[in-house]
Amino acid sequence: xxxxxxxxxxxxxxxxxxxxxxxxxxxxxxxxxxxxxxxxxxxxxxxxxxxxxxxxxxxxxxxxxxxxxxxxxxxxxxxxxxxxxxxxxxxxxxxxxxxxxxxxxxxxxxxxxxxxxxxxxxxxxxxxxxxxxxxxxxxxxxxxxxxxxxxxxxxxxxxxxxxxxxxxxxxxxxxxxxxxxxxxxxxxxxxxxxxxxxxxxxxxxxxxxxxxxxxxxxxxxxxxxxxxxxxxxxxxxxxxxxxxxxxxxxxxxxxxxxxxxxxxxxxxxxxx
Amino acid sequence: xxxxxxxxxxxxxxxxxxxxxxxxxxxxxxxxxxxxxxxxxxxxxxxxxxxxxxxxxxxxxxxxxxxxxxxxxxxxxxxxxxxxxxxxxxxxxxxxxxxxxxxxxxxxxxxxxxxxxxxxxxxxxxxxxxxxxxxxxxxxxxxxxxxxxxxxxxxxxxxxxxxxxxxxxxxxxxxxxxxxxxxxxxxxxxxxxxxxxxxxxxxxxxxxxxxxxxxxxxxxxxxxxxxxxxxx
Numbered sequence: 179x180x181x182x183x184x185x186x187x188x189x190x191x192x193x194x195x196x197x198x199x200x201x202x203x204x205x206x207x208x209x210x211x212x213x214x215x216x217x218x219x220x221x222x223x224x225x226x227x228x229x230x231x232x233x234x235x236x237x238x239x240x241x242x243x244x245x246x247x248x249x250x251x252x253x254x255x256x257x258x259x260x261x262x263x264x265x266x267x268x269x270x271x272x273x274x275x276x277x278x279x280x281x282x283x284x285x286x287x288x289x290x291x292x293x294x295x296x297x298x299x300x301x302x303x304x305x306x307x308x309x310x311x312x313x314x315x316x317x318x319x320x321x322x323x324x325x326x327x328x329x330x331x332x333x334x335x336x337x338x339x340x341x342x343x344x345x346x347x348x349x350x351x352x353x354x355x356x357x358x359x360x361x362x363x364x365x366x367x368x369x370x371x372x373x374x375x376x377x378x379x380x381x382x383x384x385x386x387x388x389x390x391x392x393x394x395x396x397x398x399x400x401x402x403x404x405x406x407x408x409x410x411x412x413x414x415x416x417x418x419x420x421x422x423x424x425x426x427x428x429x430x431x432x433x434x435x436x437x438x439x440x441x442x443x444x445x446x447x448x449x450x
Numbered sequence: 451x452x453x454x455x456x457x458x459x460x461x462x463x464x465x466x467x468x469x470x471x472x473x474x475x476x477x478x479x480x481x482x483x484x485x486x487x488x489x490x491x492x493x494x495x496x497x498x499x500x501x502x503x504x505x506x507x508x509x510x511x512x513x514x515x516x517x518x519x520x521x522x523x524x525x526x527x528x529x530x531x532x533x534x535x536x537x538x539x540x541x542x543x544x545x546x547x548x549x550x551x552x553x554x555x556x557x558x559x560x561x562x563x564x565x566x567x568x569x570x571x572x573x574x575x576x577x578x579x580x581x582x583x584x585x586x587x588x589x590x591x592x593x594x595x596x597x598x599x600x601x602x603x604x605x606x607x608x609x610x611x612x613x614x615x616x617x618x619x620x621x622x623x624x625x626x627x628x629x630x631x632x633x634x635x636x637x638x639x640x641x642x643x644x645x646x647x648x649x650x651x652x653x654x655x656x657x658x659x660x661x662x663x664x665x666x667x668x669x670x671x672x673x674x675x676x677x678x679x680x681x682x
Contacts, residue, residue: 183588188502191494192510198556199516202528209531269667276610276663278617280637281656284644288653374518381521384619384637388644401523401620408527408624417531420524427519434519435512 203424210414210421221418226394230403231422237311237399238379241318245375249326250368254360256327257334274323282320283388286313290389309391314399317385322378326371333367334360366440373437377430381423465654472631473639474655480547480635481615484554485608492562492607493600499563500570517559522620525556530625545627550635553621558611565607566600573599602677606670613666617659 210218221227252271261267274282290297290307300307307313337360345355383401390397394406400419407415499511517525529552531537534544543549573596581591619637626633628642636655643652 180588184502187494188498188504191491191498194491195495195510195513195559198552199513199559202525202532202556203516203520205532205537206524206528269664269671272667273663276613276617276667278619278637278640278656278659278663280619280640281617281659281663284640284649284652284656287644288649291649377519381519381524381620383521383523384641388641401521404521404523404527405624416527420527423521423524427516427521427524430519431512431515434515 206417206420206424210417217414218418218421221415222422224415226398227400227403227415227419229395230398230400230419233314233398234380234400237314237318238376240315241322241379242372242375245319245322246326246368246372248323249371249375250330250364252327253330253334253364256331258339271327272324274321275328279317279321279382279384280388283317283385286316286320286385286389308389309393309397311397313389314386314397317389318379318382321382321385322375325374325378326368329367329371329374330364333364337363366437370434370437373430373433377427380426380430461650461654464648464650467651469630469634470636470639470651470655473634473636474658476547476634477616477636480551480554481612483551484558484615485612487555488558488562488611489604489608492559492611493566493604495563496566496570499567514560514563517557522557522618523624526553526621526624529553529556529621534625544625545629545633547633549625550622550633553625554615554618557618557621558614561611561614562604562607565603565610569600569603602673605673609666609670609673613663616662616666 255261256264256267256271287308289295290300290313292298292301297308341359342355345359350358381401383405386399387402387405390399390402392398392402392406398406400423404416404419404423407419495514499507529549530544532539533541533549533552535542543552577595578591581595586594617637619641622635623638626635626638628634628638634642636659640652640656640659643649
Protein backbone atom coordinates (compact mmCIF):
# COMPACT_ATOMS: atom_id res chain seq x y z
CA UNK A 179 0.00 0.00 0.00
CA UNK A 180 1.43 3.35 -0.95
CA UNK A 181 1.90 5.95 1.76
CA UNK A 182 -0.50 8.42 0.17
CA UNK A 183 -3.29 5.84 -0.15
CA UNK A 184 -2.82 4.80 3.47
CA UNK A 185 -2.91 8.40 4.63
CA UNK A 186 -5.97 9.01 2.49
CA UNK A 187 -7.92 6.18 4.13
CA UNK A 188 -6.70 7.25 7.57
CA UNK A 189 -7.78 10.86 7.08
CA UNK A 190 -11.13 9.76 5.63
CA UNK A 191 -12.01 7.34 8.43
CA UNK A 192 -10.74 9.45 11.31
CA UNK A 193 -12.37 12.54 9.81
CA UNK A 194 -15.70 10.74 9.67
CA UNK A 195 -15.30 9.59 13.28
CA UNK A 196 -14.54 13.15 14.37
CA UNK A 197 -17.46 14.75 12.57
CA UNK A 198 -20.12 12.24 13.57
CA UNK A 199 -18.92 11.27 17.06
CA UNK A 200 -16.01 13.09 18.70
CA UNK A 201 -16.94 16.71 17.95
CA UNK A 202 -20.62 16.46 19.02
CA UNK A 203 -19.85 14.59 22.26
CA UNK A 204 -16.94 16.92 23.03
CA UNK A 205 -19.15 19.95 22.49
CA UNK A 206 -21.64 18.78 25.15
CA UNK A 207 -18.86 18.68 27.72
CA UNK A 208 -17.55 22.06 26.64
CA UNK A 209 -21.02 23.65 26.77
CA UNK A 210 -21.64 22.22 30.24
CA UNK A 211 -18.44 23.60 31.68
CA UNK A 212 -17.80 26.75 29.62
CA UNK A 213 -18.98 28.93 32.53
CA UNK A 214 -17.22 26.86 35.16
CA UNK A 215 -18.41 24.11 37.47
CA UNK A 216 -21.07 26.08 39.25
CA UNK A 217 -23.90 26.01 36.65
CA UNK A 218 -23.27 22.29 36.11
CA UNK A 219 -23.58 21.46 39.82
CA UNK A 220 -26.63 23.67 40.16
CA UNK A 221 -28.26 21.83 37.23
CA UNK A 222 -27.61 18.30 38.48
CA UNK A 223 -28.46 19.09 42.12
CA UNK A 224 -32.01 20.03 41.04
CA UNK A 225 -34.60 17.88 42.86
CA UNK A 226 -36.03 16.25 39.72
CA UNK A 227 -32.57 15.56 38.29
CA UNK A 228 -31.42 13.88 41.50
CA UNK A 229 -34.60 11.79 41.64
CA UNK A 230 -34.18 10.79 37.98
CA UNK A 231 -30.59 9.67 38.60
CA UNK A 232 -31.65 7.65 41.66
CA UNK A 233 -34.48 5.98 39.74
CA UNK A 234 -32.16 5.08 36.86
CA UNK A 235 -29.62 3.57 39.27
CA UNK A 236 -32.38 1.71 41.15
CA UNK A 237 -33.67 0.14 37.93
CA UNK A 238 -30.14 -0.84 36.89
CA UNK A 239 -29.34 -2.42 40.26
CA UNK A 240 -32.48 -4.60 40.04
CA UNK A 241 -32.30 -5.52 36.34
CA UNK A 242 -28.62 -6.37 35.96
CA UNK A 243 -28.48 -9.28 38.48
CA UNK A 244 -31.73 -10.74 37.11
CA UNK A 245 -30.49 -10.63 33.52
CA UNK A 246 -27.10 -12.01 34.53
CA UNK A 247 -28.70 -15.07 36.15
CA UNK A 248 -31.08 -15.54 33.24
CA UNK A 249 -28.26 -15.01 30.74
CA UNK A 250 -26.07 -17.74 32.23
CA UNK A 251 -28.95 -20.25 32.41
CA UNK A 252 -30.05 -19.43 28.87
CA UNK A 253 -26.52 -19.77 27.49
CA UNK A 254 -26.16 -23.18 29.18
CA UNK A 255 -29.47 -24.27 27.65
CA UNK A 256 -28.45 -23.12 24.17
CA UNK A 257 -24.97 -24.68 24.17
CA UNK A 258 -25.33 -27.79 26.32
CA UNK A 259 -28.71 -29.04 25.13
CA UNK A 260 -29.79 -29.95 21.63
CA UNK A 261 -33.04 -28.16 20.98
CA UNK A 262 -34.80 -28.57 17.63
CA UNK A 263 -35.26 -25.28 15.80
CA UNK A 264 -32.11 -23.79 17.31
CA UNK A 265 -31.96 -21.08 14.65
CA UNK A 266 -35.31 -19.70 15.80
CA UNK A 267 -34.36 -19.83 19.50
CA UNK A 268 -31.17 -17.94 18.69
CA UNK A 269 -33.09 -15.33 16.73
CA UNK A 270 -35.56 -14.86 19.59
CA UNK A 271 -32.78 -14.35 22.14
CA UNK A 272 -31.24 -11.78 19.79
CA UNK A 273 -34.56 -10.10 19.13
CA UNK A 274 -34.28 -7.36 21.76
CA UNK A 275 -31.03 -6.31 20.06
CA UNK A 276 -32.69 -5.75 16.69
CA UNK A 277 -36.16 -4.78 17.80
CA UNK A 278 -37.23 -1.17 18.12
CA UNK A 279 -37.58 -0.15 21.79
CA UNK A 280 -40.87 1.46 20.79
CA UNK A 281 -42.26 -1.95 19.85
CA UNK A 282 -41.13 -3.36 23.20
CA UNK A 283 -42.81 -0.49 25.01
CA UNK A 284 -46.02 -0.90 23.03
CA UNK A 285 -46.21 -4.65 23.76
CA UNK A 286 -45.93 -4.02 27.50
CA UNK A 287 -48.42 -1.19 27.20
CA UNK A 288 -50.98 -3.44 25.50
CA UNK A 289 -50.51 -6.22 28.06
CA UNK A 290 -50.76 -4.08 31.18
CA UNK A 291 -53.14 -1.29 30.17
CA UNK A 292 -56.56 -1.08 31.84
CA UNK A 293 -58.12 -3.13 29.02
CA UNK A 294 -55.04 -5.28 28.41
CA UNK A 295 -54.66 -9.05 28.77
CA UNK A 296 -53.05 -8.93 32.22
CA UNK A 297 -53.80 -5.32 33.09
CA UNK A 298 -57.53 -5.68 33.76
CA UNK A 299 -57.01 -8.54 36.24
CA UNK A 300 -54.01 -6.92 37.94
CA UNK A 301 -55.72 -3.55 38.29
CA UNK A 302 -58.80 -5.32 39.64
CA UNK A 303 -56.55 -6.64 42.40
CA UNK A 304 -55.02 -3.25 43.02
CA UNK A 305 -51.70 -3.95 41.34
CA UNK A 306 -50.43 -1.09 39.22
CA UNK A 307 -47.83 -2.11 36.62
CA UNK A 308 -48.07 0.56 33.95
CA UNK A 309 -46.83 4.09 34.71
CA UNK A 310 -44.99 2.69 37.72
CA UNK A 311 -41.71 0.99 38.59
CA UNK A 312 -42.74 -2.59 37.60
CA UNK A 313 -43.35 -1.66 33.95
CA UNK A 314 -40.09 0.29 33.81
CA UNK A 315 -38.24 -2.74 35.18
CA UNK A 316 -39.89 -5.06 32.64
CA UNK A 317 -39.03 -2.72 29.75
CA UNK A 318 -35.40 -2.34 30.84
CA UNK A 319 -35.00 -6.07 31.48
CA UNK A 320 -36.37 -6.87 28.01
CA UNK A 321 -34.05 -4.57 26.07
CA UNK A 322 -30.93 -5.60 28.00
CA UNK A 323 -31.69 -9.32 27.86
CA UNK A 324 -29.31 -10.60 25.14
CA UNK A 325 -25.94 -9.25 26.30
CA UNK A 326 -24.87 -11.85 28.88
CA UNK A 327 -26.20 -14.70 26.70
CA UNK A 328 -24.30 -13.43 23.65
CA UNK A 329 -21.03 -13.15 25.60
CA UNK A 330 -21.24 -16.50 27.40
CA UNK A 331 -22.42 -18.69 24.48
CA UNK A 332 -19.18 -18.56 22.39
CA UNK A 333 -16.98 -19.20 25.44
CA UNK A 334 -19.09 -22.21 26.48
CA UNK A 335 -18.77 -23.56 22.93
CA UNK A 336 -15.00 -23.06 23.00
CA UNK A 337 -14.31 -24.78 26.34
CA UNK A 338 -16.24 -27.92 25.38
CA UNK A 339 -17.57 -30.48 27.84
CA UNK A 340 -14.57 -32.75 28.54
CA UNK A 341 -13.67 -31.13 31.86
CA UNK A 342 -17.29 -31.09 32.98
CA UNK A 343 -17.65 -34.77 32.07
CA UNK A 344 -14.44 -35.59 33.89
CA UNK A 345 -15.72 -33.85 37.02
CA UNK A 346 -19.02 -35.72 36.77
CA UNK A 347 -17.18 -39.04 36.40
CA UNK A 348 -15.26 -38.26 39.57
CA UNK A 349 -18.56 -37.94 41.36
CA UNK A 350 -19.07 -34.20 41.58
CA UNK A 351 -22.66 -32.98 41.60
CA UNK A 352 -24.03 -30.81 38.82
CA UNK A 353 -23.88 -27.73 40.99
CA UNK A 354 -20.29 -28.38 42.12
CA UNK A 355 -19.26 -28.97 38.50
CA UNK A 356 -20.80 -25.67 37.51
CA UNK A 357 -19.23 -23.79 40.40
CA UNK A 358 -15.74 -25.30 40.16
CA UNK A 359 -15.32 -25.98 36.43
CA UNK A 360 -17.75 -24.01 34.27
CA UNK A 361 -18.01 -20.75 36.20
CA UNK A 362 -14.26 -20.01 36.36
CA UNK A 363 -14.02 -20.52 32.59
CA UNK A 364 -16.83 -18.14 31.74
CA UNK A 365 -16.37 -15.51 34.43
CA UNK A 366 -14.74 -12.88 32.19
CA UNK A 367 -17.40 -13.34 29.55
CA UNK A 368 -20.02 -12.85 32.26
CA UNK A 369 -18.24 -9.73 33.48
CA UNK A 370 -18.16 -8.31 29.95
CA UNK A 371 -21.84 -9.12 29.46
CA UNK A 372 -22.68 -7.48 32.79
CA UNK A 373 -20.90 -4.29 31.69
CA UNK A 374 -22.90 -4.20 28.45
CA UNK A 375 -26.16 -4.94 30.30
CA UNK A 376 -25.43 -2.12 32.74
CA UNK A 377 -24.73 0.35 29.94
CA UNK A 378 -27.97 -0.58 28.17
CA UNK A 379 -30.01 -0.34 31.38
CA UNK A 380 -28.62 3.08 32.28
CA UNK A 381 -29.29 4.42 28.80
CA UNK A 382 -32.67 2.89 28.00
CA UNK A 383 -35.11 5.46 26.75
CA UNK A 384 -37.67 4.35 24.15
CA UNK A 385 -39.36 1.40 25.82
CA UNK A 386 -39.34 3.06 29.24
CA UNK A 387 -40.75 6.34 27.99
CA UNK A 388 -43.83 4.53 26.66
CA UNK A 389 -44.63 2.63 29.86
CA UNK A 390 -43.44 5.07 32.54
CA UNK A 391 -45.60 8.11 31.97
CA UNK A 392 -42.47 10.18 32.66
CA UNK A 393 -43.82 12.17 35.61
CA UNK A 394 -41.05 14.45 36.86
CA UNK A 395 -39.87 13.52 40.33
CA UNK A 396 -41.78 10.21 40.23
CA UNK A 397 -41.43 8.01 37.14
CA UNK A 398 -38.85 9.97 35.16
CA UNK A 399 -35.50 8.33 34.49
CA UNK A 400 -32.35 10.30 33.72
CA UNK A 401 -32.68 9.80 29.96
CA UNK A 402 -36.28 11.01 30.10
CA UNK A 403 -35.12 13.95 32.19
CA UNK A 404 -32.76 14.91 29.33
CA UNK A 405 -35.63 14.88 26.85
CA UNK A 406 -38.06 16.74 29.13
CA UNK A 407 -35.47 19.42 29.95
CA UNK A 408 -34.65 19.96 26.28
CA UNK A 409 -38.32 20.23 25.34
CA UNK A 410 -38.93 22.70 28.19
CA UNK A 411 -36.07 24.86 26.90
CA UNK A 412 -33.97 24.09 29.95
CA UNK A 413 -30.88 23.50 27.83
CA UNK A 414 -28.42 23.71 30.73
CA UNK A 415 -30.31 20.96 32.56
CA UNK A 416 -30.40 18.77 29.46
CA UNK A 417 -26.66 19.21 28.83
CA UNK A 418 -25.74 18.59 32.47
CA UNK A 419 -27.78 15.37 32.70
CA UNK A 420 -26.28 14.30 29.36
CA UNK A 421 -22.81 14.81 30.75
CA UNK A 422 -23.72 12.64 33.75
CA UNK A 423 -24.88 9.87 31.41
CA UNK A 424 -21.85 10.33 29.15
CA UNK A 425 -19.50 9.97 32.14
CA UNK A 426 -21.24 6.70 33.04
CA UNK A 427 -20.87 5.60 29.39
CA UNK A 428 -17.16 6.43 29.38
CA UNK A 429 -16.69 4.44 32.60
CA UNK A 430 -18.40 1.55 30.81
CA UNK A 431 -16.02 1.93 27.87
CA UNK A 432 -13.00 1.80 30.16
CA UNK A 433 -14.35 -1.35 31.82
CA UNK A 434 -14.93 -2.91 28.38
CA UNK A 435 -11.39 -2.05 27.30
CA UNK A 436 -9.91 -3.62 30.41
CA UNK A 437 -12.05 -6.77 30.22
CA UNK A 438 -11.76 -7.41 26.49
CA UNK A 439 -8.31 -9.11 26.47
CA UNK A 440 -9.40 -11.45 29.30
CA UNK A 441 -12.64 -12.71 27.87
CA UNK A 442 -10.89 -14.70 25.14
CA UNK A 443 -10.45 -14.10 21.43
CA UNK A 444 -13.95 -14.08 20.10
CA UNK A 445 -14.30 -10.39 19.30
CA UNK A 446 -17.01 -9.84 16.78
CA UNK A 447 -19.15 -12.78 17.83
CA UNK A 448 -20.82 -10.35 20.15
CA UNK A 449 -22.57 -8.56 17.34
CA UNK A 450 -22.32 -11.13 14.55
CA UNK B 451 -50.02 -8.65 20.49
CA UNK B 452 -53.47 -7.21 20.04
CA UNK B 453 -52.87 -5.90 16.54
CA UNK B 454 -55.41 -8.18 14.88
CA UNK B 455 -58.20 -7.19 17.24
CA UNK B 456 -61.34 -6.62 15.19
CA UNK B 457 -60.25 -8.57 12.13
CA UNK B 458 -57.59 -8.08 9.51
CA UNK B 459 -59.60 -5.92 7.20
CA UNK B 460 -60.49 -3.37 9.84
CA UNK B 461 -56.89 -3.50 11.08
CA UNK B 462 -55.40 -2.56 7.72
CA UNK B 463 -58.00 0.11 7.14
CA UNK B 464 -57.06 1.85 10.38
CA UNK B 465 -53.37 1.16 10.06
CA UNK B 466 -52.51 1.79 6.45
CA UNK B 467 -52.94 5.51 5.92
CA UNK B 468 -50.80 7.95 3.96
CA UNK B 469 -48.95 9.09 7.08
CA UNK B 470 -47.92 5.61 8.25
CA UNK B 471 -46.96 4.72 4.69
CA UNK B 472 -44.78 7.82 4.39
CA UNK B 473 -43.15 7.03 7.76
CA UNK B 474 -42.33 3.47 6.73
CA UNK B 475 -40.99 4.53 3.33
CA UNK B 476 -38.79 7.19 4.93
CA UNK B 477 -37.53 4.68 7.51
CA UNK B 478 -36.59 2.10 4.89
CA UNK B 479 -34.94 4.75 2.70
CA UNK B 480 -32.88 6.10 5.57
CA UNK B 481 -31.92 2.57 6.69
CA UNK B 482 -30.76 1.90 3.12
CA UNK B 483 -28.62 5.05 3.20
CA UNK B 484 -27.21 3.94 6.58
CA UNK B 485 -26.20 0.62 5.01
CA UNK B 486 -24.50 2.39 2.10
CA UNK B 487 -22.53 4.85 4.24
CA UNK B 488 -21.55 2.24 6.84
CA UNK B 489 -20.28 -0.17 4.18
CA UNK B 490 -17.69 2.40 3.14
CA UNK B 491 -16.87 4.15 6.43
CA UNK B 492 -17.05 0.99 8.54
CA UNK B 493 -14.68 -0.90 6.26
CA UNK B 494 -12.34 2.11 6.08
CA UNK B 495 -12.32 2.47 9.89
CA UNK B 496 -11.72 -1.26 10.40
CA UNK B 497 -8.89 -1.13 7.85
CA UNK B 498 -7.33 1.92 9.55
CA UNK B 499 -7.47 0.19 12.94
CA UNK B 500 -5.93 -3.06 11.67
CA UNK B 501 -3.46 -2.17 8.92
CA UNK B 502 -2.48 1.39 9.74
CA UNK B 503 -0.36 2.68 12.60
CA UNK B 504 -0.60 6.08 14.18
CA UNK B 505 -0.33 7.58 17.66
CA UNK B 506 -3.52 7.18 19.70
CA UNK B 507 -4.75 4.15 17.76
CA UNK B 508 -5.82 2.32 20.93
CA UNK B 509 -7.80 5.36 22.01
CA UNK B 510 -9.57 5.50 18.64
CA UNK B 511 -10.30 1.78 18.93
CA UNK B 512 -11.98 2.45 22.27
CA UNK B 513 -13.99 5.37 20.87
CA UNK B 514 -15.64 3.06 18.30
CA UNK B 515 -17.69 1.47 21.11
CA UNK B 516 -18.89 4.81 22.46
CA UNK B 517 -22.20 4.73 20.52
CA UNK B 518 -22.94 1.33 22.15
CA UNK B 519 -22.33 2.75 25.61
CA UNK B 520 -23.81 6.23 25.24
CA UNK B 521 -27.57 6.58 25.81
CA UNK B 522 -29.30 7.27 22.50
CA UNK B 523 -31.08 10.38 23.76
CA UNK B 524 -27.64 11.84 24.58
CA UNK B 525 -26.39 10.92 21.09
CA UNK B 526 -29.23 12.88 19.52
CA UNK B 527 -28.72 15.84 21.84
CA UNK B 528 -24.98 16.05 21.09
CA UNK B 529 -25.65 16.16 17.34
CA UNK B 530 -28.29 18.80 17.87
CA UNK B 531 -25.86 20.83 19.98
CA UNK B 532 -23.26 20.91 17.19
CA UNK B 533 -25.32 20.72 14.00
CA UNK B 534 -28.46 22.45 15.29
CA UNK B 535 -29.59 26.08 15.22
CA UNK B 536 -27.17 27.14 17.99
CA UNK B 537 -24.23 25.00 16.94
CA UNK B 538 -22.16 27.83 15.50
CA UNK B 539 -20.69 25.79 12.63
CA UNK B 540 -23.00 27.23 9.98
CA UNK B 541 -24.91 23.97 9.52
CA UNK B 542 -28.45 23.48 10.80
CA UNK B 543 -29.85 20.01 10.22
CA UNK B 544 -32.45 20.20 13.02
CA UNK B 545 -35.88 18.99 11.88
CA UNK B 546 -34.52 17.76 8.53
CA UNK B 547 -33.98 14.31 7.05
CA UNK B 548 -30.22 15.01 7.04
CA UNK B 549 -30.38 15.38 10.80
CA UNK B 550 -32.23 12.08 11.19
CA UNK B 551 -29.67 10.38 8.93
CA UNK B 552 -26.78 11.75 11.02
CA UNK B 553 -28.39 10.46 14.21
CA UNK B 554 -28.78 7.01 12.65
CA UNK B 555 -25.16 7.06 11.46
CA UNK B 556 -24.02 7.95 14.99
CA UNK B 557 -25.76 4.99 16.65
CA UNK B 558 -24.87 2.45 13.92
CA UNK B 559 -21.18 3.39 13.64
CA UNK B 560 -19.75 0.39 15.59
CA UNK B 561 -21.57 -2.45 13.82
CA UNK B 562 -19.58 -2.82 10.59
CA UNK B 563 -16.27 -1.89 12.23
CA UNK B 564 -16.71 -4.49 14.96
CA UNK B 565 -17.72 -7.29 12.59
CA UNK B 566 -15.10 -6.59 9.87
CA UNK B 567 -12.15 -5.81 12.20
CA UNK B 568 -11.61 -9.34 13.61
CA UNK B 569 -11.78 -10.88 10.12
CA UNK B 570 -9.23 -8.37 8.85
CA UNK B 571 -6.92 -9.17 11.80
CA UNK B 572 -6.97 -12.88 10.98
CA UNK B 573 -6.65 -12.44 7.24
CA UNK B 574 -3.41 -13.97 5.99
CA UNK B 575 -1.34 -11.22 4.36
CA UNK B 576 0.65 -13.78 2.36
CA UNK B 577 -2.32 -14.19 0.03
CA UNK B 578 -2.22 -10.51 -0.79
CA UNK B 579 1.54 -10.63 -1.27
CA UNK B 580 1.15 -13.64 -3.55
CA UNK B 581 -1.45 -11.79 -5.60
CA UNK B 582 0.84 -8.75 -5.80
CA UNK B 583 3.80 -10.86 -6.91
CA UNK B 584 1.61 -12.32 -9.65
CA UNK B 585 1.07 -8.79 -10.92
CA UNK B 586 -2.34 -7.88 -9.48
CA UNK B 587 -2.79 -4.18 -8.76
CA UNK B 588 -4.14 -2.86 -5.45
CA UNK B 589 -7.72 -2.55 -6.56
CA UNK B 590 -7.72 -6.07 -7.97
CA UNK B 591 -6.17 -7.43 -4.77
CA UNK B 592 -8.84 -5.76 -2.67
CA UNK B 593 -11.66 -6.80 -4.99
CA UNK B 594 -10.57 -10.40 -5.62
CA UNK B 595 -8.63 -11.38 -2.46
CA UNK B 596 -9.58 -9.21 0.53
CA UNK B 597 -13.21 -8.36 -0.18
CA UNK B 598 -14.53 -11.93 -0.61
CA UNK B 599 -13.15 -12.75 2.86
CA UNK B 600 -14.73 -9.70 4.41
CA UNK B 601 -18.10 -10.15 2.73
CA UNK B 602 -19.89 -12.38 5.30
CA UNK B 603 -18.77 -10.15 8.20
CA UNK B 604 -19.66 -7.06 6.24
CA UNK B 605 -23.12 -8.46 5.49
CA UNK B 606 -23.88 -9.23 9.13
CA UNK B 607 -22.55 -5.82 10.13
CA UNK B 608 -24.75 -3.92 7.71
CA UNK B 609 -27.74 -6.13 8.55
CA UNK B 610 -27.40 -5.21 12.23
CA UNK B 611 -26.99 -1.55 11.28
CA UNK B 612 -30.09 -1.79 9.08
CA UNK B 613 -32.19 -3.32 11.87
CA UNK B 614 -30.97 -0.73 14.33
CA UNK B 615 -31.70 2.13 11.90
CA UNK B 616 -35.22 0.83 11.22
CA UNK B 617 -36.08 0.73 14.93
CA UNK B 618 -34.09 3.66 16.31
CA UNK B 619 -36.06 6.03 18.51
CA UNK B 620 -34.07 7.82 21.20
CA UNK B 621 -31.42 9.33 18.93
CA UNK B 622 -33.93 10.74 16.44
CA UNK B 623 -36.71 12.03 18.70
CA UNK B 624 -35.12 15.41 19.42
CA UNK B 625 -33.39 16.06 16.10
CA UNK B 626 -36.31 15.07 13.85
CA UNK B 627 -38.87 17.46 15.29
CA UNK B 628 -41.42 14.72 14.46
CA UNK B 629 -42.84 16.33 11.32
CA UNK B 630 -45.34 14.00 9.55
CA UNK B 631 -44.46 13.26 5.89
CA UNK B 632 -41.07 14.95 6.38
CA UNK B 633 -39.02 13.64 9.30
CA UNK B 634 -41.42 11.26 11.04
CA UNK B 635 -39.83 7.80 10.96
CA UNK B 636 -41.71 4.59 11.84
CA UNK B 637 -40.73 4.48 15.54
CA UNK B 638 -41.81 8.10 16.01
CA UNK B 639 -45.11 7.37 14.27
CA UNK B 640 -45.75 4.44 16.63
CA UNK B 641 -44.91 6.62 19.63
CA UNK B 642 -47.12 9.46 18.47
CA UNK B 643 -50.05 7.04 17.86
CA UNK B 644 -49.71 5.61 21.40
CA UNK B 645 -49.73 9.11 22.85
CA UNK B 646 -52.94 9.88 20.93
CA UNK B 647 -54.55 6.75 22.37
CA UNK B 648 -54.68 4.99 18.97
CA UNK B 649 -53.06 1.69 19.93
CA UNK B 650 -54.48 -0.07 16.85
CA UNK B 651 -52.69 2.32 14.51
CA UNK B 652 -49.54 1.99 16.60
CA UNK B 653 -49.74 -1.81 16.62
CA UNK B 654 -50.04 -2.08 12.86
CA UNK B 655 -46.72 -0.42 12.15
CA UNK B 656 -45.16 -2.06 15.21
CA UNK B 657 -46.02 -5.48 13.78
CA UNK B 658 -44.28 -4.55 10.54
CA UNK B 659 -41.19 -3.40 12.47
CA UNK B 660 -41.23 -6.68 14.38
CA UNK B 661 -41.38 -8.67 11.15
CA UNK B 662 -38.49 -6.67 9.68
CA UNK B 663 -36.36 -7.26 12.82
CA UNK B 664 -37.04 -11.00 12.82
CA UNK B 665 -36.30 -11.17 9.09
CA UNK B 666 -32.97 -9.41 9.53
CA UNK B 667 -31.96 -11.72 12.39
CA UNK B 668 -32.85 -14.83 10.41
CA UNK B 669 -30.89 -13.43 7.44
CA UNK B 670 -27.84 -12.88 9.67
CA UNK B 671 -28.11 -16.48 10.88
CA UNK B 672 -28.28 -17.68 7.29
CA UNK B 673 -25.22 -15.61 6.31
CA UNK B 674 -23.30 -17.00 9.27
CA UNK B 675 -24.17 -20.59 8.36
CA UNK B 676 -23.23 -19.89 4.72
CA UNK B 677 -19.90 -18.31 5.74
CA UNK B 678 -18.95 -21.25 7.97
CA UNK B 679 -20.23 -23.93 5.56
CA UNK B 680 -16.68 -25.23 5.01
CA UNK B 681 -15.86 -25.38 8.72
CA UNK B 682 -18.44 -28.00 9.56
